[in-house]
Amino acid sequence: xxxxxxxxxxxxxxxxxxxxxxxxxxxxxxxxxxxxxxxxxxxxxxxxxxxxxxxxxxxxxxxxxxxxxxxxxxxxxxxxxxxxxxxxxxxxxxxxxxxxxxxxxxxxxxxxxxxxxxxxxxxxxxxxxxxxxxxxxxxxxxxxxxxxxxxxxxxxxxxxxxxxxxxxxxxxxxxxxxxxxxxxxxxxxxxxxxxxxxxxxxxxxxxxxxxxxxxxxxxxxxxxxxxxxxxxxxxxxxxxxxxxxxxxxxxxxxxxxxxxxxxxxxxxxxxxxxxxxxxxxxxxxxxxxxxxxxxxxxxxxxxxxxxxxxxxxxxxxxxxxxxxxxxxxxxxxxxxxxxxxxxxxxxxxxxxxxxxxxxxxxxxxxxxxxxxxxxxxxxxxxxxxxxxxxxxxxxxxxxxxxxxxxxxxxxxxxxxxxx
Amino acid sequence: xxxxxxxxxxxxxxxxxxxxxxxxxxxxxxxxxxxxxxxxxxxxxxxxxxxx
Numbered sequence: 001x002x003x004x005x006x007x008x009x010x011x012x013x014x015x016x017x018x019x020x021x022x023x024x025x026x027x028x029x030x031x032x033x034x035x036x037x038x039x040x041x042x043x044x045x046x047x048x049x050x051x052x053x054x055x056x057x058x059x060x061x062x063x064x065x066x067x068x069x070x071x072x073x074x075x076x077x078x079x080x081x082x083x084x085x086x087x088x089x090x091x092x093x094x095x096x097x098x099x100x101x102x103x104x105x106x107x108x109x110x111x112x113x114x115x116x117x118x119x120x121x122x123x124x125x126x127x128x129x130x131x132x133x134x135x136x137x138x139x140x141x142x143x144x145x146x147x148x149x150x151x152x153x154x155x156x157x158x159x160x161x162x163x164x165x166x167x168x169x170x171x172x173x174x175x176x177x178x179x180x181x182x183x184x185x186x187x188x189x190x191x192x193x194x195x196x197x198x199x200x201x202x203x204x205x206x207x208x209x210x211x212x213x214x215x216x217x218x219x220x221x222x223x224x225x226x227x228x229x230x231x232x233x234x235x236x237x238x239x240x241x242x243x244x245x246x247x248x249x250x251x252x253x254x255x256x257x258x259x260x261x262x263x264x265x266x267x268x269x270x271x272x273x274x275x276x277x278x279x280x281x282x283x284x285x286x287x288x289x290x291x292x293x294x295x296x297x298x299x300x301x302x303x304x305x306x307x308x309x310x311x312x313x314x315x316x317x318x319x320x321x322x323x324x325x326x327x328x329x330x331x332x333x334x335x336x337x338x339x340x341x342x343x344x345x346x347x348x349x350x351x352x353x354x355x356x357x358x359x360x361x362x363x364x365x366x367x368x369x370x371x372x373x374x375x376x377x378x379x380x381x382x383x384x385x386x387x388x389x390x391x392x393x394x395x396x397x398x399x400x401x402x403x404x405x406x407x408x409x410x411x412x413x414x415x416x417x418x419x
Numbered sequence: 420x421x422x423x424x425x426x427x428x429x430x431x432x433x434x435x436x437x438x439x440x441x442x443x444x445x446x447x448x449x450x451x452x453x454x455x456x457x458x459x460x461x462x463x464x465x466x467x468x469x470x471x
Contacts, residue, residue: 271451366429377451380444389471392429393436395447403430418453 102209103201103328109335110192110200111135111277112345114215114323116167119151120343120352121414130418133169134346135190137418142184142284145174152319159250160216160322164336168216168321171281173313180308184284188320191419193376194233194274197267202327204259204267214254214331215323217279221310222247226280226303229257232273234266236299240291252322254331260296271376273419277325278302281318282311347372351379351415358410366392366401371415374398379415386411422461425468434470 012019037043087093098105118134125131126146128139138149152170154161160168171186203209219225222245229239237260243253259265267274280303289301310316322334337345351371358367371379378395386409390402400415423440437446437458446454 378447378449380446380452380454382442382444389427389438390445391427391471393427393445394429395436395445395449416454417451419451 100328103326103332106335108324108326108332109337110196110211110325110327111190111323112192112349113342114321115165115334115336115342116151116169116321117339118343118346119167120346120350124148124150130350130416133167134350135418136169137189138169138171138186139189140184140186142181143174143186144177147174147186148172154321157250159218159252163216163322163334165216165321165334168218168319171318173281173311173316173318175314176311180282180284180306180311182284182286184282184311185287186281186311187283188279188281190277190323191232191273192275192277192325193270193419194267194272195269197274198269200327202259204265205261206259207261209259210256210329211325211327212254212256212329212331213277213323213325214252214334215279216250216252216319216321217243217245218248218250218317218319219245219281219310220248220317221313223307223309225310226283226306227253227255228278228280228302230276230278230299230302231265231267232276233268235263237263237265237296238291238299238302239296240293240303242293242304250319255294256329256331258296263296263298265296271419275325277323279320280306281316282306282308344373348374348376349416349418351375352412353414354412355385355410366394366403368399368401370399371397375415375417376419377417379417382414382416384412384414385409422457422465423468424458424461424465426470428470437467440468 010019113133113135116133116136119132120134121131123132126148128137128141128146130137132138132149133151138147140147148171150170150172152168154166154168169188171188173186176184197204200211202211204211213229217225224242224244226240226242228241231237239257241255243251245251283303283306285305287302288305291297291301291304293304310318324331324334326332326335374397376397378397381393381395381400383390386404388404388409390404393400393402395415397417421441424446425438425440426434427436427438427445429435434448436448437455438444439446439454439458444454446452446458449455
């Protein structure tokens, strides 16, 4: 049975604060209108419209789904709440200060001459050792025909050129008619002073602290190649890694390398050899063995067994440039430095003076000459011009003295304090 | 290549460096110098020529 009461006003009885309904009020297709709607329960609806200006205490966990475009101009208290996420923008980010959690904003690259721009010794050689690009050497042994090392010039092309690199370190293989052999190898090598690692900010005895190695590489032969890091202080440790290349295709290799407690890494705070980096076109089996990649282990063999395809390809080529080693778990863009700054860094290890070292024939007086800057350690001197055996040569980090029995002469010389 | 070394002295008679005769490199008495390290290995079984 249905019934209907038609009224135009419902008021509570005298002394009663509210009207109580003991059953649901069905609105049908009509609206509930008025001032405030208060509920101690749950309000549900298919949709809500109107201003949400006074919404408060929304639990963060209940805000889900895709956010609409937001104006973040008034964001406050962001703090470190981005956690491990990356923030990407095609616009500009400004701040009062930028504070990296690890590493630093400048002077990040621990490699000297990683762009291969400085070549004081020359631009090509078929000898093994330091002969072209500063701070880097190509070493080889057992070859039938000596490979050539060269400071190569890059031309406009995809890869490192587009990132501002104009030079690369290049090996052109000889004709290795005897094929690959156990004692043979060809490799790139550079060595970082121990104190530069010790003072870098890398907590190298922690597996949650990292350095990141990145470099551009191209080879004419497609295969898997190896590289490695090696510590020099204490018991030597080895960190081998691999990278696969397609023929004649520039590839950027990135390796994130943790510190390590067992086995412990050691870098003394001195100017001796600290960390060796090798990029390896070929190692014979005298230098290779079974090992795990991408982990530190006590140094014994250097890499897993190498494919000999590149080594056995006459005139095969191998290029590297843009070598960067930096503290932190990510590879940042290459830190380009001016030629002058990079030359100054290189001159800590090698100086070539084309003249100006006048050495006089005084019996008891010696001519002194200062190097452009203090070198890593007292260097070996090689005179390129000026005749006669010099006497009384005493070499220090910052210069040398000498006399010459043949009369005053202008001497060109090199001073080398490589590691 | 056979290595040969000769001491270089100053006017007081003190040896001030070593001359590697094979390539005329003047090598300081410096433990951190890799050429001197090589010389020390050589000197274990060889004799250095005295200075003039």
